[in-house]
Amino acid sequence: MKDYGMVIVGAGEAGARAAVELRTQGWTGAITMIGNEGRHPYERPPLSKHQLVDAAEPVPITILDSNRLIEQNIGFHTNDVAVRINRQVHTVELASGIQLPYERLLLATGANPRKLSVQGNAAKEMLYLRTFADAIRIRERIQPGQRVAVIGGGFIGLEVAASAVKKSCEVTLVEVAPRILMRGVPEEIAKLVEQRHREAGVRFKIGVMIESVDKEVGGEYVISLADGSAVRCDAIVTGIGAIPATALAVVSELEIENGVKVNEMLATSDPDIYAAGDCCSFPHPLYGGKRIRLEAWRNAQDQGTHVAGNMLGAAVPYSALPWFWSDQYDQTLQVAGLSEPTDTTVMRNLGDAGKLFFHVAGDGRLVSVSAMGPTGAFAKEFRLAELLIEKQARPELEALANPGRKLKELLRA
Ligand SMILES: Cc1cc2nc3c(=O)[nH]c(=O)nc-3n(C[C@H](O)[C@H](O)[C@H](O)COP(=O)(O)OP(=O)(O)OC[C@H]3O[C@@H](n4cnc5c(N)ncnc54)[C@H](O)[C@@H]3O)c2cc1C
Numbered sequence: 001m002k003d004y005g006m007v008i009v010g011a012g013e014a015g016a017r018a019a020v021e022l023r024t025q026g027w028t029g030a031i032t033m034i035g036n037e038g039r040h041p042y043e044r045p046p047l048s049k050h051q052l053v054d055a056a057e058p059v060p061i062t063i064l065d066s067n068r069l070i071e072q073n074i075g076f077h078t079n080d081v082a083v084r085i086n087r088q089v090h091t092v093e094l095a096s097g098i099q100l101p102y103e104r105l106l107l108a109t110g111a112n113p114r115k116l117s118v119q120g121n122a123a124k125e126m127l128y129l130r131t132f133a134d135a136i137r138i139r140e141r142i143q144p145g146q147r148v149a150v151i152g153g154g155f156i157g158l159e160v161a162a163s164a165v166k167k168s169c170e171v172t173l174v175e176v177a178p179r180i181l182m183r184g185v186p187e188e189i190a191k192l193v194e195q196r197h198r199e200a201g202v203r204f205k206i207g208v209m210i211e212s213v214d215k216e217v218g219g220e221y222v223i224s225l226a227d228g229s230a231v232r233c234d235a236i237v238t239g240i241g242a243i244p245a246t247a248l249a250v251v252s253e254l255e256i257e258n259g260v261k262v263n264e265m266l267a268t269s270d271p272d273i274y275a276a277g278d279c280c281s282f283p284h285p286l287y288g289g290k291r292i293r294l295e296a297w298r299n300a301q302d303q304g305t306h307v308a309g310n311m312l313g314a315a316v317p318y319s320a321l322p323w324f325w326s327d328q329y330d331q332t333l334q335v336a337g338l339s340e341p342t343d344t345t346v347m348r349n350l351g352d353a354g355k356l357f358f359h360v361a362g363d364g365r366l367v368s369v370s371a372m373g374p375t376g377a378f379a380k381e382f383r384l385a386e387l388l389i390e391k392q393a394r395p396e397l398e399a400l401a402n403p404g405r406k407l408k409e410l411l412r413a
Contacts, residue, residue, distance in 0.1 A: 011035025017304030153180030
């Protein structure tokens, strides 16, 4: 490999992990990372959790600081945008005009919040959460005693709702779908989550369309709903999903399929360009090669680390089990693997430690596990369940449901 260097577009979770791993695996040539937020790579999960609530002014939790960048000899364009890849001559063009040559290129561009298209004079005033700057804006708007409307019952909306409750706000959550957490979370868990929010005082408007979002004289927002009711509030935070950031890949004529399309090695349709994290969809070997795209912290970390090896020529398929967690109030929710509505669900009641739900496919294979309980309480059981899924085990349903049967034993079977 000639040393035109490794170039990483996107200084987030996946990009930062890849940069460090390239060095760990012995790449001594140039590494250049391009970020467009004007900050060092930082963790996003705290943005919807304690950083909205903490009394002290939050600071980003940095993944790669200046010292580490110098120590690892990683170049960093902190505030620029990669606008085009000239694939024939292997260069990336930045908005500033810089042309960066690359030997191998990684797209780790993440995702952007999906915007709600709605009538009304205040549609543009809704708040969205993806970046540290967004979190600061929302934090300022959710002050004690305020009425906060959250649009969208996905993870980010629910975490913002829980944070606003912690800050003594009155919270109403509006969800268009028939239930919260429709994407990727089994109904059993969604019910537990909704119940916990209701106990905390959150009001729900579920299965109802939003007609308009207006601001009245005096500054009060009015969300008019299709059932004739309205939610009046002081701030609106909208979390209705994210769209993979594919602009650079599109303009550079790479294949797109629910994000930047990569193969099992995380290579795009151009063999010298890879993608990792929220921006890409990839085939998962554990699920018959089904193409998936994950918006999950561990996946971004794992793919960032994994792709570095493949950029250096390892050619190892990516096969880590999908895993997601969310913290709301004193509860943690975790989902590992992929489930289908047709799977059989079996519950294992762990008492004070929470509930595990096993999802078993028609052929008897354990394909997914989800759980909710007090933070940290079910971690060990959950890890064993993950190992069972990775092993493609076919345990008896009765054994899964019975907390007296040790999952370790099922693993040995
Ligand atoms: C508020 C919030 C809470 C979350 N909580 C959880 C959680 O509890 N559990 C969990 O599992 N996951 C959680 N996640 C998801 C997790 O943080 C993401 O999956 C992860 O950050 C994705 O990493 P990434 O590197 O793919 O993208 P990002 O971390 O988004 O990084 C992409 C970076 O690339 C930049 N970029 C894009 N295009 C360009 C370009 N052309 N030029 C230069 N730079 C560019 C972007 O601005 C961004 O800085 C949360 C996410 C958010 C937003």
